[in-house]
Amino acid sequence: MTAINRRAFLAAGAATTVVAGLHPYSARAQAQQAHLRIMETTDLHVNVFPYDYYADRETPTVGLARTASLIDAIRSEATNSLLFDNGDFLQGNPLGDYIAFERGMKEGNVHPIVAAMNTLRYDAGTLGNHEFNYGLDFLQKVIGPANFPIVSANLVKGERAADPTADERFVPPFVVLDRRISTGDGSSHPIRIGVIGFLPPQIVVWDAQNLNGRATTRGIVDAARAMVPRVRAEGADIVVALCHSGIAAGDPNDSNLENAALQLATVDGIDVVLSGHQHLRFPGDDFQEIDGVDIGKGTLHGKPAVMAGFWGSDMGLVDLLLERADDRWRIVSATSELRPIYERVDRQPRALVQSQLDVLEAARVEHEATLAYVRRPVGETTAPLYSYFALIADDPSVQIVNQAQLRYMRTILAETPYATLPLLSAAAPFKSGGRSGPDYYTDIPAGPIAIRNVADLYLYPNTVQAVKITGAQVKDWLEMSAGIFQRIEPGRTGQSLIEETFPSYNFDVIDGVSYQIDVTRPARFDRDGKLIDPDASRIVDLRFDGKPIDLTQDFVVVTNNYRAGGGGKFPGIASDKIVFVAPDANRDVLIRYIIEEKRIDPAADGNWRLAKTAGTEVTFRTGPGSAAHLGDLTSLELIEAGRSEDGYAIYRLQL
Structure with a gap:
């Protein structure tokens, strides 16, 4: 110029x-x-x-x-x-x-x-x-x-x-x-x-x-x-x-x-x-x-x-x-x-x-034609499915995806050498506000559930894949997911909990194990999966079958092709770990599960939670529709704190 x-x-x-x-x-x-x-x-x-x-x-x-x-x-x-x-x-x-x-x-x-x-x-x-x-x-x-x-x-x-x-x-x-x-x-x-x-x-x-x-x-x-x-x-x-x-x-x-x-x-x-x-x-x-x-x-x-x-x-x-x-x-x-x-x-x-x-x-x-397609009923749900609190507590919208993936993969692996290995499932909340705005949440009422609702639960046409990894790699998988949280200083109030630029589709919840996330500790990995603090451990009390996880034990984890192939740069998760590539889409597996069950119970099993830290309060933003579901969260101390300028509901959360 x-x-x-x-x-x-x-x-x-x-x-x-x-x-x-x-x-x-x-x-x-x-x-x-x-x-x-x-x-x-x-x-x-x-x-x-x-x-x-x-x-x-x-x-x-x-x-x-x-x-x-x-x-x-x-x-x-x-x-x-x-x-x-x-x-x-x-x-x-x-x-x-x-x-x-x-x-x-x-x-x-x-x-x-x-x-x-x-x-x-x-x-x-x-x-x-x-x-x-x-x-x-x-x-x-x-x-x-x-x-x-x-x-x-x-x-x-x-x-x-x-x-x-x-x-x-x-x-x-x-x-x-x-x-x-x-x-x-x-x-x-x-x-x-x-x-x-x-x-x-x-x-x-x-x-x-x-x-x-x-x-x-x-x-x-x-x-x-x-x-x-x-x-x-x-x-x-x-x-x-x-x-x-x-x-x-x-x-x-x-x-x-x-x-x-x-x-x-x-x-x-x-x-x-x-x-x-x-x-x-x-x-x-x-x-x-x-x-x-x-x-x-x-x-x-x-x-x-x-x-x-x-x-x-x-x-x-x-x-x-x-x-x-x-x-x-x-x-x-x-x-x-x-x-x-x-x-x-x-x-x-x-x-x-x-x-x-x-x-x-x-x-x-x-x-x-798409309207007729998405309105087609496939079953019903006994409880509402929503993602307003999916980043701070075990969540029904993620739980139902993991339930469907586990059932599907158990059948698939039954006649394979991997049938005797413990099976876990990983899924993430896709709609959780962020850059897409305060209306970008799943909110499906109890009652009939249609294809549009299933598509709302699982946005992408991913296909099902499974990886074989160790207990140590399961922990690192969760440590990478825990990067969505800011590091919180104990004893303080008014700290923002979520790192807003971290995509929620990389916040995997793994079902089949139980664990807590201590957000007062530093992150172990950066957003590219690079180890930045070898001594850091946000994932605490990680258990399988009620006992501390054996870090050397092999597990099969059912997930999607994006994650199994290295998407999100999760440490230790890449194509060389894949043991099964399914012909079916994750969304189709979810639809099939609902059709077969006819009536689903999506209640979260509480297999993960944020670790408690005395005297510490954080702020959390979510969709304004969350107010209708506050009574479901008996395990969390949430206090409404108004609205943000861009329309989000703000809550104070006692850790």
Whole structure:
């Protein structure tokens, strides 16, 4: 970027009246200058309608149909614009599951998310990690009808080649878009825009059952260093990286970085970074105090970047002032911002836009079919199932998943050499607020239970797997989970208990053992599973069959493919520990369990709790719906302490 030209531009603009509604770059661009607006959606997760299928009601906080209604106005503010999607569009709610498991993708079918996106004139897109949850064959049928190119530079078909530029791929690594761009004097000129895509290399672990022998990955920065020069060699004036990866500190030479958008910005030849995957917002306060990140300007190592939330919550914008010289374009100045689809008023979400009808119509038939699908009853529950307190006490929503997994795996292992080994089950609360807001909790009343309720209990289409590990590794598994808690100082009050950036899907509860968690002790592992304090032990009084666990004894633990394959970086848990790979999804196992039982009793057995610490009080945030269930928690001393500004109920908890 050229500061002299930027100052000259601003000085020229100072004497110019900005045309109402136009971005200053469009209003003040001179001859040989042009404004290019780049729009991003990311992590849509099949949210076309503004509808919560789990709660079976409309919601103002999600939906491409709402995001779409921003597009025309946003385009009208700029003389030139492009629209990109940054991945994770295919899986994430019951609409996606209905298409994958019920309707299928037959000849002539267009997936509803692709049909919706086709109405909006996307210029290009990339793949995220969740695109592979239903298998490669399904994915290829889905993206075939897309009327925009889909690119991914670090997804490799088969085995990696010695030279990254020679890798065989499922989709092109990049595309160079030939467009014409209007300048400040109204003339039109050609411009070539390179678009290159990246996804987390961990997909080969997370979806090993779908990718083994068929696909592998390269590191994001490794692939960029190899491929971006090729994009430039094809004449790209500007290169936009569609990076389905988050923003975090890390070594750019680490080929296994999951969140590598910041490191990608250091690669020569990349001009703009569109990020995602973390379900956060940039620019903004989600990424404070990270070297190289400017949360005010919206830059990563000085390059404009954006992360547009999730589920259609925001439209991400990067505005570029371009200048033309010698028939080539360069960036003079840039800004980044987000446009949300809702706001919170008195802690309640309120829509800022209405849905765009043609987007709704593109998916309406499948939406209606999904409603019938999720309302289908499969059994009943004798007690409510809720996740409001899943992070502070043994919880019925996790308990029922573990019960189903244990029954399933006992039958599976009965005729195997592992039948005599003690069997445990690990499951986590998926819906527990956090970045998804105070309404993001499971809350199923006693009575009939439908498929939508089961999908609410188990959000992801994981498949069942089992690992064989030692008692010591069981303990370390729990120590890693206990990283969700802040270290609490004994004898003090007002301390926040939960580390809000720790994902609840990595807070595994293991049934079949009993234990306490002492939050006054330091964590044993960091978030990457690295041992940081060999003497630390938050897990106390760990028992199996009523006796202190034998750390050398072998156990079989039933879990899901994500965890068994190393997802979450739990120490000692990796693919070499897997002893059984089931053909069934965890959710299907849960549905089958409810159908067979007809009437389930999800009462938690209290196999774990927080260790007591005299004179110590902490604060805990959860959904406001928790108030209806306070009477169920006789083992906890909870005192209501009001509401947070973002709508959470706050409790004081006596340890």
